[in-house]
Amino acid sequence: MNENHFEPKIIAFLCNWCTYTGADLAGTSRLQYPPNVRIIRLMCSGAVDPIYVLKADLAGADGILIGGCHPGDCHYQEGNYKARRRVVALKEILKNTGFDENRIWLRWISASEGTRFAETIQEITAELTKMGPNPTRSQWAI
Amino acid sequence: MKTILPVENQDPLGAIQNLLKKLLENDLVDILLVPMRTPSGTVAPTLVSDPQLLQFADPLAPVMPVNSATLVGKLSVRQPRARVGAVLRACEARALVELTKMQQASLDDLLLINIDCAGTYNVPTFIAKETALKEKNSVLLLELYQLANDQPENPPPELRSACQICEQPIYEGAAIQIELFGNQAAGIPITITDEIGEKLGLVDSPNSERSTTLEKLVAIRTERRDAEFEKIRTHLQSAGGITDLFAACIRCYNCMTVCPICYCKTCVFKSELFDHDPIQYLGWTKQKGAFRMPSDTMLFHLTRLNHMGLSCVGCGMCTEACPAELPVGIVFRAVGQSLQQTFEYQPGRDVSEPLPLITFKADEWTEVGE
Numbered sequence: 001m002n003e004n005h006f007e008p009k010i011i012a013f014l015c016n017w018c019t020y021t022g023a024d025l026a027g028t029s030r031l032q033y034p035p036n037v038r039i040i041r042l043m044c045s046g047a048v049d050p051i052y053v054l055k056a057d058l059a060g061a062d063g064i065l066i067g068g069c070h071p072g073d074c075h076y077q078e079g080n081y082k083a084r085r086r087v088v089a090l091k092e093i094l095k096n097t098g099f100d101e102n103r104i105w106l107r108w109i110s111a112s113e114g115t116r117f118a119e120t121i122q123e124i125t126a127e128l129t130k131m132g133p134n135p136t137r138s139q140w141a142i
Numbered sequence: 143m144k145t146i147l148p149v150e151n152q153d154p155l156g157a158i159q160n161l162l163k164k165l166l167e168n169d170l171v172d173i174l175l176v177p178m179r180t181p182s183g184t185v186a187p188t189l190v191s192d193p194q195l196l197q198f199a200d201p202l203a204p205v206m207p208v209n210s211a212t213l214v215g216k217l218s219v220r221q222p223r224a225r226v227g228a229v230l231r232a233c234e235a236r237a238l239v240e241l242t243k244m245q246q247a248s249l250d251d252l253l254l255i256n257i258d259c260a261g262t263y264n265v266p267t268f269i270a271k272e273t274a275l276k277e278k279n280s281v282l283l284l285e286l287y288q289l290a291n292d293q294p295e296n297p298p299p300e301l302r303s304a305c306q307i308c309e310q311p312i313y314e315g316a317a318i319q320i321e322l323f324g325n326q327a328a329g330i331p332i333t334i335t336d337e338i339g340e341k342l343g344l345v346d347s348p349n350s351e352r353s354t355t356l357e358k359l360v361a362i363r364t365e366r367r368d369a370e371f372e373k374i375r376t377h378l379q380s381a382g383g384i385t386d387l388f389a390a391c392i393r394c395y396n397c398m399t400v401c402p403i404c405y406c407k408t409c410v411f412k413s414e415l416f417d418h419d420p421i422q423y424l425g426w427t428k429q430k431g432a433f434r435m436p437s438d439t440m441l442f443h444l445t446r447l448n449h450m451g452l453s454c455v456g457c458g459m460c461t462e463a464c465p466a467e468l469p470v471g472i473v474f475r476a477v478g479q480s481l482q483q484t485f486e487y488q489p490g491r492d493v494s495e496p497l498p499l500i501t502f503k504a505d506e507w508t509e510v511g512e
Contacts, residue, residue, distance in 0.1 A: 070511075084502070089448065093447050094444075138384065
């Protein structure tokens with residue numbers, strides 16, 4: 001990253017059955033998407049503990065994406081519904097404590113939606129480029 | 143039924159002690175949990191089986207050294223257990239309801255006695271005031287009720303900050319409600335379940351309405367609460383946000399220890415998850431150039447907000463326990479309120495109302511994730 005051009009860093013927690021497979025499909029389909037994302041695979045979006053999201057946000061990640069199956073299609077039935085409530089709660093906390101809740105994304109991307117995955121990363125990268133780097137990148141006293 | 147406890151010799155405490163005695167003597171409970179004057183003169187929540195020792199009971203003392211919800215949890219979480227009569231303030235009762243939802247307490251085999259609460263002093267202030275008074279009795283509290291009745295807009299400035307903005311000073315789910323707000327010329331009005339009233343040989347009698355006093359006090363406290371919320375929210379939204387407000391945190395974990403909702407035997411922050419490998423610190427330091435220690439202070443507060451914010455009943459134990467005098471209680475209450483409004487949830491309102499984060503509806507927040 002040079003001074004003139006900021007490259008956002010996105011940490012993505014993707015569910016094994018849907019979004020991770022969808023990302024894999026984007027790859028096998030040779031779809032181009034920005035290389036700004038670092039993927040962490042979990043078995044379910046419901047397994048994403050908000051503490052992971054907070055740690056990434058406070059460590060300086062510019063954006064955090066949580067990817068899961070569409071509501072109703074969760075491999076474990078209900079995990080994504082719980083993930084949805086957790087994200088709503090987490091964003092409310094960030095909003096109320098002086099952090100930018102818009103750096104947290106939740107998106108339902110199924111195993112067959114390789115294009116949607118690529119487009120999501122494009123969208124988030126563009127949005128974060130506009131928003132600028134996460135101020136926590138330089139906050140060493142938090 | 144509603145009835146009146148006769149007060150003799152201008153001793154409302156004696157009247158309440160008699161009622162508590164009757165609960166033991168009539169075998170309605172096995173033991174009572176009630177604040178008592180210990181031999182050294184302090185006030186501490188105590189388990190009592192001997193009615194004679196209730197002469198030392200002083201639930202009117204305006205001090206709350208711990209939130210007794212946790213104690214009731216210990217008494218009720220598993221069988222076998224005794225039938226407990228617990229004298230609790232409203233915030234303790236509401237915290238107990240939340241703990242029950244978290245499977246850390248049970249309301250079965252529990253007889254809840256709620257006394258109208260005009261507020262409390264913190265422990266050092268209480269001790270100082272009593273020392274000044276020289277006589278250790280409930281005069282301190284009567285003065286508070288007088289003020290609450292006559293000048294609700296002028297609380298004593300040393301009243302705990304959490305109490306000054308408490309808009310729920312009574313808990314209506316109790317089996318026995320001891321109603322100290324309002325005029326008590328004839329005695330102390332109580333509301334009691336018919337079953338218990340009959341067993342104690344009490345009869346229905348018209349009692350004075352405390353609703354006007356209560357309404358006025360709640361209105362004033364709500365206004366004050368909203369003003370405090372606005373002040374703290376301005377701080378939270380200003381340049382440094384929560385980072386600046388809690389910058390002096392020394393990570394003693396007192397707030398978490400005294401919080402009635404924080405029940406985890408091992409907090410995640412004291413678990414292996416945060417027992418970092420020494421080499422990790424090198425990476426974190428190089429990443430930002432510097433790395434404040436101990437690490438993850440804001441992560442601690444944001445995570446605690448996430449874990450217990452929805453159940454925060456605003457008892458303020460956290461503020462009193464903080465050695466760095468951080469405004470923990472007001473921050474957690476204010477953020478808690480936003481969370482609670484988002485989920486239309488009120489902690490302590492109804493034990494059958496599920497905790498928002500362990501339930502869901504298929505057709506809510508449907509725009510999220512699309």
